[in-house]
């Protein structure tokens with residue numbers, strides 16, 4: 001059994017030279033790790049030496065959005081990070097699939113600084129389809145919460161209800177809700193070009209075949225979760 005390596009770091013008030021060069025995670029260029037489309041949406045803090053950057057410590061994530069691809073994972077993370085107790089990596093780190101050999105310290109260094117009581121998060125939906133990812137996450141910590149977007153994330157993270165309807169407006173052009181004030185900005189922001197694509201008309205016989213194909217998997221999922229999502 002892999003042994004958990006998760007350790008809480010104590011307060012650190014010195015920035016390393018790497019951190020002084022700029023927090024890659026906030027700039028959305030995680031050493032090439034970022035998925036291209038998500039890079040553009042990573043919020044960028046204006047100053048690397050702001051007060052916020054020099055307090056707290058970088059922690060390994062306590063919660064990871066692991067999938068599914070195209071499930072609305074970016075929207076979930078962006079909406080969650082409106083909460084003051086959630087701090088997240090902007091771009092996708094791809095640690096447990098592509099960059100595992102860089103080691104946990106590399107991974108931890110990508111994280112934003114957090115204060116006591118704040119949750120560190122990241123999202124990389126390809127973890128869900130990576131065979132090695134479960135054991136690797138478990139080796140980091142058996143306590144890491146894993147989120148798969150299928151429906152709604154309820155009280156899973158134990159956060160107070162802070163983010164509500166009033167944080168959003170419905171953007172007609174995009175066809176989905178956008179944030180009035182995203183983290184680190186006072187201007188409204190929708191997710192970028194790659195989200196809200198025009199979908200092709202799918203012929204009804206193809207839809208029927210797809211429904212048939214997925215039915216047994218959906219039933220299995222309803223059994224496992226004890227919840228009927230009604231995806232027929």
Ligand SMILES: Nc1ncnc2c1ncn2[C@@H]1O[C@H](COP(=O)(O)OS(=O)(=O)O)[C@@H](OP(=O)(O)O)[C@H]1O
Pocket residue numbers: 037038068069070071072073074075125176177191194195196197198
């Ligand atoms: N509220 C809200 N805001 C923005 N986007 C939303 C929202 N809800 C769902 N979606 C749709 O989620 C799709 C993108 O999912 P992901 O972010 O998981 O994509 S990715 O796997 O990281 O590429 C993408 O779908 P497509 O445009 O069909 O690709 C988004 O439109």
